[in-house]
Amino acid sequence: MTLSASLPIGLFDSGVGGLTVFKAVRDLLPRETLVYLGDTARVPYGVKSKDTIVKYTLGAAEKLREQNIKALIIACNTATSAALPTLREYLGSIPVIGVIDPGAEAAVRVSENKKIAVIGTEATIRAKAYQKAIARISPGTRVVSRACTLFVPLAEEGWLSGEATEKICEKYLGDIFADADAPDTLLLGCTHFPLLIPALRKVVGEKVKIVDSAKATALRARDALEAANLLAWEKSAPDRFFTTDNPERFARTGKLFLEGKLDEVELIDI
Amino acid sequence: MTLSASLPIGLFDSGVGGLTVFKAVRDLLPRETLVYLGDTARVPYGVKSKDTIVKYTLGAAEKLREQNIKALIIACNTATSAALPTLREYLGSIPVIGVIDPGAEAAVRVSENKKIAVIGTEATIRAKAYQKAIARISPGTRVVSRACTLFVPLAEEGWLSGEATEKICEKYLGDIFADADAPDTLLLGCTHFPLLIPALRKVVGEKVKIVDSAKATALRARDALEAANLLAWEKSAPDRFFTTDNPERFARTGKLFLEGKLDEVELIDI
Numbered sequence: 001m002t003l004s005a006s007l008p009i010g011l012f013d014s015g016v017g018g019l020t021v022f023k024a025v026r027d028l029l030p031r032e033t034l035v036y037l038g039d040t041a042r043v044p045y046g047v048k049s050k051d052t053i054v055k056y057t058l059g060a061a062e063k064l065r066e067q068n069i070k071a072l073i074i075a076c077n078t079a080t081s082a083a084l085p086t087l088r089e090y091l092g093s094i095p096v097i098g099v100i101d102p103g104a105e106a107a108v109r110v111s112e113n114k115k116i117a118v119i120g121t122e123a124t125i126r127a128k129a130y131q132k133a134i135a136r137i138s139p140g141t142r143v144v145s146r147a148c149t150l151f152v153p154l155a156e157e158g159w160l161s162g163e164a165t166e167k168i169c170e171k172y173l174g175d176i177f178a179d180a181d182a183p184d185t186l187l188l189g190c191t192h193f194p195l196l197i198p199a200l201r202k203v204v205g206e207k208v209k210i211v212d213s214a215k216a217t218a219l220r221a222r223d224a225l226e227a228a229n230l231l232a233w234e235k236s237a238p239d240r241f242f243t244t245d246n247p248e249r250f251a252r253t254g255k256l257f258l259e260g261k262l263d264e265v266e267l268i269d270i
Numbered sequence: 271m272t273l274s275a276s277l278p279i280g281l282f283d284s285g286v287g288g289l290t291v292f293k294a295v296r297d298l299l300p301r302e303t304l305v306y307l308g309d310t311a312r313v314p315y316g317v318k319s320k321d322t323i324v325k326y327t328l329g330a331a332e333k334l335r336e337q338n339i340k341a342l343i344i345a346c347n348t349a350t351s352a353a354l355p356t357l358r359e360y361l362g363s364i365p366v367i368g369v370i371d372p373g374a375e376a377a378v379r380v381s382e383n384k385k386i387a388v389i390g391t392e393a394t395i396r397a398k399a400y401q402k403a404i405a406r407i408s409p410g411t412r413v414v415s416r417a418c419t420l421f422v423p424l425a426e427e428g429w430l431s432g433e434a435t436e437k438i439c440e441k442y443l444g445d446i447f448a449d450a451d452a453p454d455t456l457l458l459g460c461t462h463f464p465l466l467i468p469a470l471r472k473v474v475g476e477k478v479k480i481v482d483s484a485k486a487t488a489l490r491a492r493d494a495l496e497a498a499n500l501l502a503w504e505k506s507a508p509d510r511f512f513t514t515d516n517p518e519r520f521a522r523t524g525k526l527f528l529e530g531k532l533d534e535v536e537l538i539d540i
Contacts, residue, residue, distance in 0.1 A: 040317075040318075041312070041318060041322055042311070047310075047426075047516065047519060048310075048311060048515050048516055049515050052311050052515050052516075122519075149423065149426075149427050150420070150423055150424065150429070152423075153419065153420055153422075153423040154420065156317075156419075157419050157420055159420070159441075162441070163437050163441075164434065164437035164438045164440070164441045167433050167434035167437045168434045168438075170434070171432070171433075171434045245318050245322050246317065246318060246319045246322075249392075
């Protein structure tokens, strides 16, 4: 198939978290048509094994290919870290953009003391994806990493602030940032985590730079499309949202991520 | 197939939570051989739609039938509330025991002021399974119910006590039990929740009776097997544990539920 600039960009996530990337892409590239697929029937990916994550991600990519996408953004750290090379091979000429390299580069750029704390799901942290990407870009940078398993259900529950949420953030991160020698940068290695920034800010203090991959990934997508001469001139159709389960819950939770603008959600089977 | 007393009992849950039921059955019926299947590749069920839960539950039941079980215990409230009638039809002569009726009966038995608070996953509460069961058994009893979505990941993360956990319990349940007219009984409508009893106790106070379905379900299973003349005389094989993903995580988390006694975990595909 020949790719054309008027085709949509596909975005994939295990659930609603990737909507933070969707929003960044929509804001940066308002003329693009976007198709989002959230595999809510099998969320969360973050506690699953690599083989399972690769299998689910390929299934989702196939569904998006059926929508004739011109590029695929894996708006999920866990899926990027487990499946990016496999996906690139599978999708052939369709550009595939992950969230990890853009996020790692943005964090390295802003860190002055060359100490970065990376937080993500269990699978992302276990795969050491960010640790490896940062070591490649800036070998002198020290990285401390931590799996924050409860942050995904916490964000999906909509508990974005308040005492319980702050206590959870404190329990995961308090010790890392208590030190005088602490990292000056916190890299959010999961697309759900930007929702928790106000609560995280209370734990890490005002001076720590909080980096999320969403904007960096949108910029990377623009560069990739520009290089391939695939940037759209005008929106060819309304954005679409697909979910593998429970569209009502997707719409309800998704609104938190898109700040109130969520159109109709369509149910599909993978 | 003819059922025989020496065959194993199957137990099914979406993850590790059903191990609280496993433990109750093992303690009550030490001569039985048990086969446990946790569908960890697709946990949690509690936020999924009914159709999806029924589909997954039937797939798991089929895997357990291949193990020649003589009875099936659905050690999962969400699966019981969504799929019990379908499962009974599907498994024909194999007795199927759910967790909801035994739990509802136990709560009605201990409540003196005829006010019961039921907590569970979003799917269990939405299906009103406990509410209906209690109304059938004791039409005069008042029921207040609440979905406590974060309790499953909280228990699976092993955060069973401490400030963060207590704040979460407080946020979900504080208002229900603040009232002078509050329920005198808290029914744990999810097999994960018994792990959180110490934290829950701090919120509900010393006088409230906390009822979990595990023991009531084990008693119901014994009665069903006795009635069918299927109680085992001696253990015919070691207990087995199957999981659909990430056996290491299953073993690690499962130990919390079984208090340190978890044998080898086998990976299967559904």
